[in-house]
Amino acid sequence: MRNSLPPNPQIDANGALTHLLSIDGLPREIVLNILDTASSFLEVSDRDVKKVPLLRGKSVFNLFFENSTRTRTTFEIAAKRLSADVINLDVARSSTSKGETLLDTIDNLVSMHADMFVVRHVSSGAPYLIADHLNRLGRSDIHVINAGDGRHAHPTQGLLDMFTIRHYKKDFSGLRIAIVGDILHSRVARSDIRALSALGATEIRLIGPKTLLPAEMDIAGTRVFNSLREGIRDCDVVIMLRLQSERMNGALLPSAREYFNCYGLTPEVLALASPDAIVMHPGPMNRGVEIDSEVADGPQAVILNQVTFGIAIRMAVMSLLAGN
Amino acid sequence: MRNSLPPNPQIDANGALTHLLSIDGLPREIVLNILDTASSFLEVSDRDVKKVPLLRGKSVFNLFFENSTRTRTTFEIAAKRLSADVINLDVARSSTSKGETLLDTIDNLVSMHADMFVVRHVSSGAPYLIADHLNRLGRSDIHVINAGDGRHAHPTQGLLDMFTIRHYKKDFSGLRIAIVGDILHSRVARSDIRALSALGATEIRLIGPKTLLPAEMDIAGTRVFNSLREGIRDCDVVIMLRLQSERMNGALLPSAREYFNCYGLTPEVLALASPDAIVMHPGPMNRGVEIDSEVADGPQAVILNQVTFGIAIRMAVMSLLAGN
């Protein structure tokens, strides 16, 4: 299977993971290896001393060109529990604003003996650019993790979603999965769709208003619904997306209240799904916009468990990249 | 004594400290235990290697919803000297500004296996809200420290003030203590008054202009003075409060110079107090506004010793909360 892939900057010549850029193009066995490794890390965060020495003496740089305290925190915790030295670069205020190019910044940090870059960027492809640059320098010992690039990908979110689904549903075959909301602008949706396809989910349904769905019908293997009540029927997994407030202010949507009436997940609507359906959300939630508090805090929600699993996934990815 | 208290979110069923929210309602023996524990930590900061492993592998979150570099730094140092992993959350710029509720943020961090929250907030009661939420979740293993909430409380400041007084005066009985300045807006004053009452100080005098004193005479066991020269007479301890510049600009006060003339602590005024009186200030000082440099740098000032004791107090509180 690996051989049939086009050249993939995140996989080295031996088929091992060198960067995590996107779930797209990630061989199924690597995805499964990450999930299995994360299982073994779940226990570390439950210990009295939540620390293992796997990245001791390594320098992990959080390069957040776009501010995201929550995502930065999850990577910082994961790296510190692996005993790495973590350096947070407030890149918005740094040399890049002094006119230095992105790759000059990277070259500098490489010269300081960086081991790993966790990159968040408004531009799709920025983490690829960095990984490609490192590959061309022959620096296979330095690793890039995409922590969200533009509308493109957010692979650790996709992986933690897969971890969550596997945790509760054991197997992907036979699963009907609904992704609800602003599919058009969501890197979470993109990452999830790719991962679900790779892992063999039976049916992926994309549910949302026409203005928030990809115009082209180019997402293979998915079914599109404009009605939540229709689309959610008999689903085993319901992934709610965050509605960015800028969408509400813009021309794409009438109002938060009207959105909630059509696409907000209430107990009544959830009752249309499979009785043991789980409800997921990448956070932060807009209660009363895309999700009703009764559902968010109800027995079918696994939203906070996703957060716990997310730390284990990030520890697993960092540990695997570092060669453990 | 403990049994006569109303239900107290900071004390568990066995009477042990689970959160530090306010000195109000803290049993005297717990206050004394914190002071005694701090004594034993004073020595750690004098070592060549200023580190003990008591919080190794614990995740301490500094949640500063209001910026205070100085206070944040003291908690960061204390936690690092206890070997904790410290994560500073710049909450003003994070998910809360994306519309997430305070308790959703807390739930997320709990799911990341937080062990301790150090909380600073403009709203009185925010740390209580968090502690109460954790108690209702049954998470007695996660602890909240109030690092200043609105005008309400700043208990580690109160405790370090008590530590300082005990250090220099040995006993609280028989002590006359003056608190001078903006009592009305000061959480330091509130915390001190409560602690001094609990520890049995003989007389607490509140000194300041009418506009900066609580309108109601509701602070039991205190005497109020509008004249510094009268109020300071024969006092053993003089606690000067910082005058916030916003008070000076507002209608509450005529000018900084006039304030200094009436309430600034000069050597001449200090001479009216007991000859071995100590002078305290929570910092940062406004030299020439509430205190004369000759006093601030003079032999009776113990202002910098308060800072040293403050690290020991914060280490003691964190260590006790963590069950050591």
Place this chain on the structure above:
Amino acid sequence: MRNSLPPNPQIDANGALTHLLSIDGLPREIVLNILDTASSFLEVSDRDVKKVPLLRGKSVFNLFFENSTRTRTTFEIAAKRLSADVINLDVARSSTSKGETLLDTIDNLVSMHADMFVVRHVSSGAPYLIADHLNRLGRSDIHVINAGDGRHAHPTQGLLDMFTIRHYKKDFSGLRIAIVGDILHSRVARSDIRALSALGATEIRLIGPKTLLPAEMDIAGTRVFNSLREGIRDCDVVIMLRLQSERMNGALLPSAREYFNCYGLTPEVLALASPDAIVMHPGPMNRGVEIDSEVADGPQAVILNQVTFGIAIRMAVMSLLAGN
């Protein structure tokens, strides 16, 4: 030699380094000791576990009164690789803006048992003020490193430049060194000129437009050129300075393009220097303003090696100050 120096706040009574404030007044043997110590630290950053315990349990404070993410990062990495606890103080937003004096802030951090201050300040002399204050307090156990003060000095940059030159050229005697660009506003240039003089470079040439050269001919032992093509001839080392964009916007220079035509380092101009000349730059580079990309990425550029050496220099300085 030491005895002939005026009283020097960075050298103690035994001639040992207590602060690093400026290369000016630093005895030659101390400069050489720092370079030799840095050589031994180069290897640490190449290890699998990039950490030595020399500063374990020490508290290093990054006091950046002026924002410089890049410089702050190099000190943070150096201190963490020495196992220190690093506390970054965002001083612009802290107590100093609440009207506290610089020395009151320092006194507070001293009371928290700080071991080392890394200070960046817009005002020339601020690190001296702090060092002098500590010396007067008799606190020879607390050390100040100047990380750039106004237009005055940036000694670790000067030292890493000397390390770089020695690494490639072995000996300073017989060397012709060109410093090109905005000499007038550059603390890098000042630090380099002093270090080169101390180490016995044969000829130092200052090259730039009249508006960016010191008006007074007070920099002893240097030759001034307004033509890059003339000045660079037969040089062994070419140090390019960053052109601050505020110069370009101001009245001092016509335009970036015109500057590049006259003072930009292109392959053609570099060919006038010695064939084995090395090209240095303190970063961040303005490609196409002071340096052509072909030169910046070419075989004679040692710009990224400077960055690597800079970490070793900072580790060496911290380690020597701490008494190792």
